[in-house]
Amino acid sequence: MSTESLIRRFHDLACVAPETELNADSLIGFFQVFRPDGAAIEELYDDFDAGGELIERLGQLYAAAGDDRRPQGGRDAYFVVRRPPPLDPKLADSLVTQWLAGIAELARHVGDTETHQMLVPTPKIRVLEGIPPKHPKREEEKSRLLLTIQQRVPDLVEKIDGGPYAAVLRPAYYFTACDHMVRDYLMWPLYQTMDAAVGDPHRPYFELWRHGVKYRIFGEEQVDLYLPRQ
Secondary structure, three states, X not given: OOHHHHHHHHHHHHOOOOOOOOOHHHHOOOHHHHOOOOHHHHHHXXXXXXXXXXXXXXXXXXXXXXXXXXXXOOEOOOOXXXXXXXXXXXXXXXXXXXXXXXXXXXXXHHOOHHHXXXXXXXXXXXXXXXXXXXXXXXXXXXXXXXXXXXXXXXXHHHHOOXXXXXXXXXXXHHHHHOOHHHHHHHHHHHOHHHHHHHOOOOHHHHHHHHOOOEEEOOOOOEEEEEEOOO
C-alpha cells in the first residue's frame, strides 16, 4: 500500500475529508475521533506486521485518558489523564531510572554520543508530590540535561528505519498528547529492528504519564518527579 493510500484509508474510516492535500499533517487529530475506546480503528492495522501490538498500545492510551469531556464543559483537544491511578513513590523512582537508562542505551545504538554521555551515569532522582513548577522558557536558562531531553531525545527514534508508514503517522501520534515520549512508546512496534537491542525504552515513561507524573529538570545531575496529590 502506498503512503497516500494509507492516509486516504485513515480519512475514510474517520469520515473526515482532508482540508488540504493528503499528507502526514492531514492526519493530525485522527485518533481523537475515536474516543473514548478507539475500538473502530483496529481494521486499519491489518497490513502492519506489528498491527496487534500497535492496537494494544493505542488501547492503553484510550484507557488512560478515558472520556474527552471536560468537567466544566467542552472537550479535550488532546488525550489528558484526568483521574490518574496512584503510584508508589519507590515505583516512580524505579520507572524514571529505567526510562533514562533505556534512552541512554537507545542513544548509544543510534550513535548519539552526546545524549548517551549526558545520561550516563543516570542522574539523581528526587520524587516529590504536588503541582510542578514550570521549566524555564528561555533556552539560555535551561540546563544541558533539560535541553538534551527536550531537543535531542525526541529525534532518537527517527534515526531508526521504521518502515514506509512511520514518518506518515508520526504527526498524528505526536498530537495525541503533544508528547514525544508518548508518541514513541505508541509507535515503538514499528521499529522492530531495535527491539531486541534496546528493549522498550519508552514503556517506563508511558507508565509515569498514565499515572499523571511530571518530570522537571533544573540542573545537570538531577531529575525531579512530581506525583499528583491523592
